[in-house]
Amino acid sequence: MSVNITLLLIMGALYAAGIYLVLERSLTRVVLGLAMMTNATNLLLLATGGFAGLAPLFNSEIPPEDYNDPLPQAFILTSIVISFSVTAFMLGIIYRSWVLGRQDEVQDDIEDRRVASQSSYDAEDDADVPEDTTEFTPAEEAEEAPGSQRGAGNGSTGEAKR
Template sequence: MNSVNLVMAATVGVLYGTGFTLLLSRSLMRVLIGVVVLGHGTNLLLQLAGGPPGRAPILGAVPSEEFTDALPQALALTAIVITFALTTFLLALGYRSYVLVGHDEVQDDVEDRRIARQKTPSAPLEDGGEDEADPLAAAERTDDQVEAEARREVQ
């Protein structure tokens, strides 16, 4: 029975941690780098799970105990293709976002904020505040007002 190399396992953990951290950022370029790092971590994990190198799985050439499992290698090739496809898609998405908006940072969705504000309780929770005098006024704000508030919160 073969044991897993601790350094390789730690490297896979660092790659996955870095990849997921980059995926949670707002910049599309960081998301792209996160997908690439996760792809490399997956390839390394699959090769690590495959065990040490062995002989080609050809019957009659070597004993069956020395065969190398071909499944992790096939899965690694599949992971490479999937990572490449996601990379090209995210590159196109980031380029299109940069051309249309001028930057690659993903902003908050104003419509989601408007819907969330409409679902606020109609009764005031605390004393004081300008929105509590007329609860319907807070729910009937225009999209421009909600967008202006969202920009103030971001800054």
């Protein structure tokens, strides 16, 4: 099986342009980047299918190696459906953003700027963790604890004795 270099070059260019557009702040460019990346993924799945062959319909005279693999085609159809739904969702977000704020750029809010200006040290995350972090009481303390059934021999587990 030989790989078509043209498909690989087009796929690489679509992935590169798609990733570049996804990293932009404009939601319209993000949608275009997602569309490019899904088309590149479809080309990747097409390239994995190998050479074009016969339809995967069973006939006893045709050897099995002449058939085309239907699985990449099914993956491509699934990818098309998923990309359509993600694109529709993103277009809804863009429309809502345009109706509310008359812009489609994602802005930093005050909390984002505050978090970005902090140092990376967090006292809670970087604190020493004690060796024993269990929430259960040890067996020695559990016997003396009120409501404990372990040391009680007064028939508190009467169902088992019957």
